[in-house]
Amino acid sequence: MRSKGLRVDSIGGDFVVERVKATDDPSSVGPVDAIVFATKAWQIPEAAAKAKPATKSEVNIASFAFMPAKVTAAAGKPLTFVNTDDTPHQITVANGPRSEVFLRGQRASITLDKAGEYSYICGLHPSMKGTIEVK
Numbered sequence: 738m739r740s741k742g743l744r745v746d747s748i749g750g751d752f753v754v755e756r757v758k759a760t761d762d763p764s765s766v767g768p769v770d771a772i773v774f775a776t777k778a779w780q781i782p783e784a785a786a787k788a789k790p791a792t793k794s795e796v797n798i799a800s801f802a803f804m805p806a807k808v809t810a811a812a813g814k815p816l817t818f819v820n821t822d823d824t825p826h827q828i829t830v831a832n833g834p835r836s837e838v839f840l841r842g843q844r845a846s847i848t849l850d851k852a853g854e855y856s857y858i859c860g861l862h863p864s865m866k867g868t869i870e871v872k
């Protein structure tokens with residue numbers, strides 16, 4: 738698949754998806770349009786454990802974007818942001834808290850105490866936008 742793409746034979750018409758990201762590490766995939774999850778039967782328990790959704794609230798920052806752009810957090814619990822960019826970032830909630838500036842590989846957390854929907858930006862790059870729904 739990495740070299741030839743993914744050929745799909747379909748009654749709606751055959752096609753080839755030319756750019757396919759094939760990996761054995763689901764955590765490295767990031768946001769995608771669709772996932773084909775293929776594994777050998779005896780590897781199901783191991784593969785399923787790797788594909789488990791994250792249980793804690795965490796937002797990744799990569800290529801000047803928050804992923805996911807909209808996240809749900811629990812009231813009163815810290816929401817953590819992980820910077821994977823080479824650039825520093827700073828979480829700035831509209832009419833709310835602001836994180837310290839944090840660098841590549843660093844984490845920053847903010848805590849929102851009241852339920853509601855909050856918009857936030859990067860204080861250093863205001864075009865970076867995200868939404869936090871606090872429940």
Ligand SMILES: [Cu+2]
Pocket residue numbers: 825826827859860861862865
């Ligand atoms: Cu930034």
